[in-house]
Amino acid sequence: MNEQNAYYEDACQILEHASLFKGVDRDTRCSMVSECQAVTWKKAETLNPDISMTYLYIILEGKMKVTQVDPESGRSVSLFLLSSGDIFDTFTLLDGKEHIVFPIPMSNMKLLRIPIVRAREWIREFPKFNEAFLPYLGEQLRQLESFSQSLVFHDTTTRLANLILHHTGQHPDEQEGHYPVRLINNLSHESLAELIGSVRSVVSTQMQKLKEEEIILSKRGKLVVKDLKKLMQRCDVFCKGKI
Amino acid sequence: MTNEYRQEMKTCIEKLLKEKPAEEALKTAVEQVFSKALDESIVVGESIESVVYEVMEGIDESLAEEKKKELYLHRASELILDAVHHKILEQLCRDEKNVLRAKAQLHETLEEGTGRLQAAMEAFRHYAEDKHRMKLLEDLHKTEQKTVELIHHLAEKFRYNKYKT
CATH class of the missing domain: 1.10.10.10 (Winged helix-like DNA-binding domain superfamily/Winged helix DNA-binding domain)
Structure with missing residues (x-):
């Protein structure tokens, strides 16, 4: 996305307040944004369950839920509610393995996408981004821990x-x-x-x-x-x- | 995105009011905007309460100039209820079809299973006759009784009528 893109300035600004980009200076942040492609998802749009295999998505606006569905009973559980500043999908970013989930946009969404391979390079290439990424990951793990703990206790x-x-x-x-x-x-x-x-x-x-x-x-x-x-x-x- | 339906409803009615009388504009707008909102809310899991509230706000604001606004708001509430009712009916019809399909499948599996047990029984008879296994042939009435018992068990456990709603 070049600097002339209508999204560019907005994206740089929105990500300034995202915990994932905490401590990343403006120049680095904007250069990362310039590598991304802008995408929009409509509310209730059907997305492929394997959408996160090739790209990492950074949410600028809107919210989505990430759901797992039991094909036998049809029962579903929402593991994450993601909004501005969050990324999808942390799992595939980390291990590159197939991760079948059902992402559902709960409002019209504006996002950035970056090839997942390049997103992994970001973690190595930008130490400040790496520093911010670990606490973000920690927060997600805590959320899952809290959810499973709550289910049992x-x-x-x-x-x-x-x-x-x-x-x-x-x-x-x-x-x-x-x-x-x-x-x-x-x-x-x-x-x-x-x-x-x-x-x-x-x-x-x-x-x-x-x-x-x-x-x-x-x-x-x-x-x-x-x-x-x-x-x-x-x-x-x-x-x-x-x- | 907050208030998206309020704005959408407002824009829709204001546009329609230029071509149609208020009541008609209202009906068309509810059909267009609210029905879409209802579909979306079911997919994303949004509460009907928030959707209805937003849509009512949009109607209220777009009819600011109308003298009979209160009357139209009441009419809107009826139209919205009708739309919700219609959606529930659609869903129930779909579910009913699935239930009927499942019932028919259950009946079919039961018939098929009974047929298999009977076919196995027949095979024992043919085998005993072909191979002159006289003891087996003599004991066939016991096997026959067991077959009847097993068929009865299936019918008892999964009889078609049991699943009548």
């Missing part, structure tokens, strides 16, 4: 409370004092269930309970947290009790 109520808490912003809305929830605030109960390894009916019941207890509520059709303290207590109490 926690009940659905706690898992759901943890999921909401994980995506809740720290600063309340000035007017009404509600805490915004990012990324998962407009998801269906079925989708939330995929993220905590449960089923829709259970999540619907638990969401209703959290609403009745005035911990969460729906604002303009989207999920917000009304009582953060109670939500945190809900996570703490249950976690301590179960581990």
Whole structure:
């Protein structure tokens, strides 16, 4: 992508705030961007499960979920919710092996793509990028650890409370004092269930309970947290009790 | 992307209002924008609540000049419910077809399995007769009884009627 491309400046700017590019100076970052191709994915677009075999994708705008589906039962689990600054797919970037997953764009997305072979060279070629890449990888591993730990140790109520808490912003809305929830605030109960390894009916019941207890509520059709303290207590109490 | 449906609905109605009366524009816009949004929300797992809210906002804003706005908003809610209902019907019909197909398959497998057991039984008879295995021939009634029992077991366990909904 050359400097005249409409995406170029935006991409350089967006990636400045991405943890993956933390500490990478502007010149290096922009030169990395210039090596990439700009691509767009439409919301709900069907993508090939092996899309990550040849390219690494860097998300500039929008969000996507990375899902595994059991062909026998049709049940699915969403392992990652990726948004601006995230990459897809870390697994193939690391080992180059086939990794069949179902990436689903949850909004219109703008991305950069770079041949995976070249992306691996980046890690060796740019020490600052390498420095930032390791903590990013660590964060993803922790996320997976937390997910599997939660599946074993926690009940659905706690898992759901943890999921909401994980995506809740720290600063309340000035007017009404509600805490915004990012990324998962407009998801269906079925989708939330995929993220905590449960089923829709259970999540619907638990969401209703959290609403009745005035911990969460729906604002303009989207999920917000009304009582953060109670939500945190809900996570703490249950976690301590179960581990 | 936040508020994409609100904006899309607004743009769509404003465009349609130049050619059609409000009620008609509303109907067309719900058919076009909301139905698409509904399909997308099912694929990506977006809540119907957020989609409906956004679409209603778009309608509300685009009908700002209309005197009967409240009436049109009510009409929009009916149209949206109809669209959701229609989508559920489509899905149920698909599921029903799958259930019927599975039932027919179950019936077919059961018939086929019964046929195989009977064919095996026949083969024992032919074998005993061809090879003059008189003891085997004498004992065939026991084998026949076992075959009937096995067929009965299959029919009991997987009988077609059991899966009637």
